Amino acid sequence: MTAAPPRVLVAGIGNLFLGDDGFGVETVRRLAAQPLPPGTELADIGVRGVHLAYRMLDGYDTAVLVDAVPGDGPPGTVRLIEPATGPAAGQVAVDGHHMTPDAVLALLDHLAETTGGARPRRVLVVGCVPADLDEGIGLSAPVEAAVDAAVRLLTTLLSEATPTPPEPAGGPAART
Numbered sequence: 001m002t003a004a005p006p007r008v009l010v011a012g013i014g015n016l017f018l019g020d021d022g023f024g025v026e027t028v029r030r031l032a033a034q035p036l037p038p039g040t041e042l043a044d045i046g047v048r049g050v051h052l053a054y055r056m057l058d059g060y061d062t063a064v065l066v067d068a069v070p071g072d073g074p075p076g077t078v079r080l081i082e083p084a085t086g087p088a089a090g091q092v093a094v095d096g097h098h099m100t101p102d103a104v105l106a107l108l109d110h111l112a113e114t115t116g117g118a119r120p121r122r123v124l125v126v127g128c129v130p131a132d133l134d135e136g137i138g139l140s141a142p143v144e145a146a147v148d149a150a151v152r153l154l155t156t157l158l159s160e161a162t163p164t165p166p167e168p169a170g171g172p173a174a175r176t
Contacts, residue, residue, distance in 0.1 A: 005039035006061040008161050009120070010154060011052055013045050013067040013101065020075070020130030020143040024066035027126070027150045034155055037162035053107040057117030062124070062161045064154065065101045068143070069127030076142030078149050080157075081125040101125045124157065126150055 012028030014021045028042050036042070041060075045052045056063050071079055083101065108119055128150060131140035139147070 005037065006162050007059060008037070008040045008158060009043060009056065009060045009063045010040065010158070011043045011045045011055075011063065011065050013047075013049070013052070013065055013104075015047050016137060017135060019132040019134055019136050019138065020128070020140050021068050021133050022137075022139060023068040023128045023130065023143055023147065023150075026139060027066045027128075027147050027154070030147055031151050031154055034151065037158050039162050040158055049104045050107065053104050053111055056104075056108050056120055056123075057111060057115065059118050060120040062122045063120040064124045064126060064157060065104065066126045066150065066154070067101055067128075068130040068133070069101070069125065071127065071129050073129050074142065075129050075131030075140060076146040077129040078146050078153060079125075079127045079129070080153065081127055083123060083125060101127075122161075126153055126157075 012024040014024040016022040
């Protein structure tokens with residue numbers, strides 16, 4: 001009997017109507033065209049942070065959140081972050097349309113504690129420093145250029161998290 005491959009969730013977070021805030025959603029859209037390892041699930045979460053926190057309780061080994069994040073460096077800088085987790089990680093503040101990865105993880109920890117759900121063993125954030133978060137559709141030039149770098153980083157992370165060969169693009173890996 002063959003063991004099931006590790007389950008990995010890659011979730012694109014962001015609002016397509018706020019410029020570079022759509023980074024996570026666009027990155028996951030482009031990642032969907034790549035061959036993915038078995039057990040990999042992609043999700044366009046958009047602004048549904050509460051939904052993401054509940055979904056992360058579904059027994060994933062690894063969850064990777066992809067989002068525009070503030071930080072040092074010029075716009076378009078891609079960062080890999082392994083956030084602190086646990087009760088001290090943050091306050092639970094639920095705003096269904098403005099949940100940052102920190103807020104999602106704080107809610108996840110609260111839900112795991114109160115429901116007994118299984119939170120992922122490892123949570124990562126692939127973030128990009130935004131240039132423009134004003135109303136408007138489309139990424140700024142530096143963030144648009146960073147999407148391909150983020151897809152390459154995600155491909156590497158997925159190959160490390162799931163040691164089995166990838167399935168062809170459009171294969172049975174779930175995409176929602």
